[in-house]
Structures are given as structure tokens and as C-alpha cells.
Amino acid sequence: MRAASADLDSVDRQLLALLKRDARQPVLALARGVGLSRSAVQDRLARLRASGVIRRFTIDTTGPAEAGGTRAYLFVRIDGRPCARVIPGLAGLPEVESCDHVAGPMDVVLTVRTKDMPAVSALRDRILAMPGIATVAVAAVMKSHLAASQGGTGELALAAG
Secondary structure, three states: OOOOHHHOOHHHHHHHHHHHHOOOOOHHHHHHHHOOOHHHHHHHHHHHHHOOOOOOOOOOOOOHHHOOOEEEEEEEEEOOOOHHHHHHHHHOOOOEEEEEEOOOOOOEEEEEEEOOHHHHHHHHHHHHOOOOEEEEEEEEOOOOOEOOOOOOOOOEOOOOO
16 A cells, blocks of 8 residues: 555655664654654654555664675566566565666666675575566666765765876
8 A cells, every 4th residue: 555645745755864874763853854743753654664665664874884785786577467466576686776667768766775786686586586577677776976865965976087
């Protein structure tokens, strides 16, 4: 069950923004941040979880903690069966950081992180062996230039040299 973004009011959006910055904030801090009582915020969080707007609370380790790993995009075409039957298997792979159903020549774009390129290749082979997968194309990330993981600003990360 998924709530449409139109069902979110400004307080819901404020709560989500606060949680995106720090999902470990106590409910009382969230309540102060949006100007509501603790119980009102707890009710809203329960509703957001129940409706599928909030699926999980997690950590982001795409920064220095993951240095040395290899990030890649896998472009997956499904063989004609309903995407809804195949996508959960892709999204559940431990290497998958994001799984997006897209329009265009491919059906799904996966962002994955592995220890190295041979591991990306092995992951590609595992995905190709899954029922419903027609093709998988790989684009390895050589260098990231967007600092979205550093505070979510989307500002360009400028490196010296």
C-alpha cells in the first residue's frame, strides 16, 4: 500500500525532511521541529509507515566508510513478464543500493556497490540467471562529482587539480 505524495501535508513533508537528515532523532526532537506534540508526531509516523511512505530506517554508508568499493549502474531489461514479479528479487539483493523501475529501452536501473569489478561481473551473472531477466548492461562509476551524500545539497563537489 502506498500513499500518493498529494496525500502528504506540509507537516508530513517537514517530518520526512527531518528524518532524511537524521533518522535517529528522538520523536520529541521531531515534534519540536514541526511544532506538534509528541503523540501527534508518533501518530503521523505510524500513518506514514503503515501507508508505505516510510518503508524503513537505514544508514547511508556511501561516503568514506565505503572507500575502495566499486559502485555501478546495472540496466536491466525484463523478458516480458510483469515487472512487479521480478523487481522484488532485484531490490532484495544485498549489493543493491537503489532499484528504480524506469521508462525507456530498459525496465529497471539498479545502483549497486560491490568490493571490486569482478564482484560486479559476478552480480551481473547472478542477475542474468534470475527468472524473467532478458539482458543486463553495466556502467561502472569512475568518479562521483555530486556531493548529494554530503548533506543532500546536490552541490557540485569541486576537487583540487
